[in-house]
Amino acid sequence: MTKLELGRIGVALGPQEGSAFVDAVLEIEALGYSTLWLSGGSLERLGQISDLVRATSTIKVVPGILSVSKFSAASVAALYAELESSHPGRYVVGLGGHYGPRPIEAIGAYLDELDSSPGVPASARVLAALGPKMLGLARDRAAGAYPFLVDPAYTASARAGLGPDSFLAVLQMATLETDAERARSIVREPLGFLSKLPGYHANLLRQGYSAEEIDGLSDRLVDAVGAWGTAETIAGRLREHLDAGADQVVLNPITGSYDLPLPYLREYAAALGLR
Numbered sequence: 001m002t003k004l005e006l007g008r009i010g011v012a013l014g015p016q017e018g019s020a021f022v023d024a025v026l027e028i029e030a031l032g033y034s035t036l037w038l039s040g041g042s043l044e045r046l047g048q049i050s051d052l053v054r055a056t057s058t059i060k061v062v063p064g065i066l067s068v069s070k071f072s073a074a075s076v077a078a079l080y081a082e083l084e085s086s087h088p089g090r091y092v093v094g095l096g097g098h099y100g101p102r103p104i105e106a107i108g109a110y111l112d113e114l115d116s117s118p119g120v121p122a123s124a125r126v127l128a129a130l131g132p133k134m135l136g137l138a139r140d141r142a143a144g145a146y147p148f149l150v151d152p153a154y155t156a157s158a159r160a161g162l163g164p165d166s167f168l169a170v171l172q173m174a175t176l177e178t179d180a181e182r183a184r185s186i187v188r189e190p191l192g193f194l195s196k197l198p199g200y201h202a203n204l205l206r207q208g209y210s211a212e213e214i215d216g217l218s219d220r221l222v223d224a225v226g227a228w229g230t231a232e233t234i235a236g237r238l239r240e241h242l243d244a245g246a247d248q249v250v251l252n253p254i255t256g257s258y259d260l261p262l263p264y265l266r267e268y269a270a271a272l273g274l275r
Helices: 019-031 047-055 073-085 103-114 132-141 152-160 182-195 198-206 211-216 218-226 231-244 261-274
Strands: 009-013 034-036 062-063 091-094 125-127 167-175 226-228 249-253
Touching: 009 019, 019 034, 019 047, 019 062, 019 211, 034 047, 034 167, 047 062, 047 073, 047 132, 062 091, 062 167, 073 091, 091 103, 103 125, 103 132, 125 132, 132 152, 152 167, 152 226, 152 231, 167 182, 182 218, 182 226, 211 218, 218 226, 218 249, 218 261, 226 231, 231 249
Parallel strands: 009 034, 009 249, 034 062, 091 125, 167 226, 167 249
Antiparallel strands: none
């Protein structure tokens, strides 16, 4: 299998309806970001993906991630076939999100369906993966993995587990805030919810954070999984993940508001030298 190529720096955004969001994505494309990862949890319909692929020219669009409990394999395969025919190489399927019992088996069964014709080839699908079993599934039955709430040391261990030929994209929360108290407060807002989810909690323990640190959202934890400071400081954290073995780092700009973060993405693009 040829290694998936999505560029070095992507952006994660929650999907929205309307022309303002499409215009924002067009600017993100023009800024030089190579991939848009659409937060799968708030994706209401698969047509939101195809709308953005058709509206743009070069940026690749990946749902990060589609819940296998919400979207059928048949509908996902149909969308892939449609977009691969009209816009080849612009859409990659991100999968995960089974929170019931036996998630490995459930996702494996979903991949079995995608292996059927017309299906989605393993080279065009990425799994949300954290623990060693899911990373193994991503290595063996997909193009690679997409972990979140991880530090660069985890990125290095994930690369070792996946091997050199699998794609690894790492999602990095970042806030363009130089005041430590304010920055940590912004990071703690999403982290407080996510760290209570069993999969994330277990992986934070695996990374060496104590239950007390996780429950209390310690400064050490916040500073490890969230990047904050100047655009240059945050660019440095992204490079740490790349140096540790990530093929792509996905910038997740958090600002403490629901406004589209275009001013921040402009600063990050300049600091990263994207254009």
